Amino acid sequence: MATIRTRKRGRTYSYIFEAGQVNGKRKTVEKGGFKTKEAAYNAGVEAYADFKHGNIGIVSDHITLKDYMDNWLHGVAAVNVRASTLSQYQKMIKYHVTPLLGDIDIQDLTPAALDGWMRQLTRKELAQKSLKLILAILRQALNYAVYPSNLIQSNPALYIKVPRTAPRDLVKRRIIAPHEFAALMEAFPMGHVMHIPTLLLYNTGMRVAEVAGLRWQDIDLKQMTISVNKQIRYIAKDKKYCITPPKTRSSQRTFTITPELVGELSSWKATQSEQELAYGEHYVYVYEEPDGTIRNMSKGLPNGPLARVDLVCTRSDGHSYSVDCIRKQLNAKGYNSHSFRHTHATLLVEAGASIKGVANRLGQSTTQLTEHVYTHATKKIDQDTASLFHKIMQTNCRQKRV
Numbered sequence: 001m002a003t004i005r006t007r008k009r010g011r012t013y014s015y016i017f018e019a020g021q022v023n024g025k026r027k028t029v030e031k032g033g034f035k036t037k038e039a040a041y042n043a044g045v046e047a048y049a050d051f052k053h054g055n056i057g058i059v060s061d062h063i064t065l066k067d068y069m070d071n072w073l074h075g076v077a078a079v080n081v082r083a084s085t086l087s088q089y090q091k092m093i094k095y096h097v098t099p100l101l102g103d104i105d106i107q108d109l110t111p112a113a114l115d116g117w118m119r120q121l122t123r124k125e126l127a128q129k130s131l132k133l134i135l136a137i138l139r140q141a142l143n144y145a146v147y148p149s150n151l152i153q154s155n156p157a158l159y160i161k162v163p164r165t166a167p168r169d170l171v172k173r174r175i176i177a178p179h180e181f182a183a184l185m186e187a188f189p190m191g192h193v194m195h196i197p198t199l200l201l202y203n204t205g206m207r208v209a210e211v212a213g214l215r216w217q218d219i220d221l222k223q224m225t226i227s228v229n230k231q232i233r234y235i236a237k238d239k240k241y242c243i244t245p246p247k248t249r250s251s252q253r254t255f256t257i258t259p260e261l262v263g264e265l266s267s268w269k270a271t272q273s274e275q276e277l278a279y280g281e282h283y284v285y286v287y288e289e290p291d292g293t294i295r296n297m298s299k300g301l302p303n304g305p306l307a308r309v310d311l312v313c314t315r316s317d318g319h320s321y322s323v324d325c326i327r328k329q330l331n332a333k334g335y336n337s338h339s340f341r342h343t344h345a346t347l348l349v350e351a352g353a354s355i356k357g358v359a360n361r362l363g364q365s366t367t368q369l370t371e372h373v374y375t376h377a378t379k380k381i382d383q384d385t386a387s388l389f390h391k392i393m394q395t396n397c398r399q400k401r402v
Contacts, residue, residue: 014033016044065097065109066103087233128168193329212232228253250365
């Protein structure tokens with residue numbers, strides 16, 4: 001540890017310590033105004049610890065990975081990522097990092113230890129996507145431990161790879177046949193809380209969180225477009241639902257919808273107005289707090305400075321309908337929300353829509369994921385094209401004979 005020096009200036013004391021060199025010159029940190037020499041020294045020790053370890057509250061060179069990750073989450077990640085992303089980081093660390101590695105001092109972490117950890121996670125049959133996310137979070141945290149925290153010399157997580165044997169996709173997507181969708185519409189007729197969410201999922205390929213967060217101001221019934229600007233996410237650490245920006249920047253998009261969907265949405269908007277009249281002051285308005293938290297309150301109650309959110313997907317009494325409720329209703333019928341998005345994209349690709357156009361409609365930043373997931377659809381197009389060329393050649397041959 002650097003030497004912490006103190007000196008008296010007038011009636012008060014200061015602490016001083018060296019903070020390395022800048023352009024070949026020694027740099028020192030000094031602060032005064034302390035009443036006693038002891039107070040100045042103690043403050044200097046704390047200031048040096050903060051300086052050395054990146055100002056994340058670590059005051060010891062030896063710290064367990066669990067304690068370090070806690071400090072990193074609250075001191076670094078919390079000020080650099082969205083609340084929903086931070087909640088995901090906390091969940092991944094809580095369930096997949098600290099149970100196996102939490103008691104190890106960060107200085108004792110080795111590539112061999114992390115390789116064994118990754119193999120243990122693989123045996124739990126986590127999907128490759130989840131494993132890559134967990135590893136990326138750990139790498140990011142340990143990079144900060146290298147610099148500016150100066151706790152370790154190198155990042156052992158940089159040498160770790162996700163095994164190829166890890167399953168690529170644990171969420172079983174499948175194509176929802178027309179007759180299956182028709183049966184769902186019979187089970188969820190107009191006025192049912194699931195009617196509009198199901199229609200939107202099938203006809204737009206939107207993510208379920210985007211459907212839950214869709215507002216009437218995002219829909220232009222005349223121009224027949226939907227703009228995705230918000231989503232509703234559950235923030236686990238705070239145990240609350242929040243309105244947040246979409247998953248990624250590319251998720252913010254505007255796309256055209258069909259006249260049939262416009263008709264359904266128009267009818268639902270009229271139905272919502274009728275329901276509000278029927279419930280009177282007991283009808284529920286949805287409000288958004290400054291931090292994005294959703295509040296459901298009867299319209300007859302004072303709402304103060306809260307901003308009202310005019311959601312499309314609501315219960316009959318106006319109460320917001322959560323992402324979890326939508327998923328549970330679909331699961332009860334044997335479906336998951338991913339299958340609706342999968343079906344929408346597959347139908348478009350098989351009909352001849354460009355991969356880029358489909359990726360834009362789904363809100364995906366690149367076409368790589370779209371091409372990977374819908375390879376079976378592009379193969380069908382290739383087969384159809386080959387079949388069409390074969391018919392053309394047969395026709396030409398017959399014409400030559402004539």
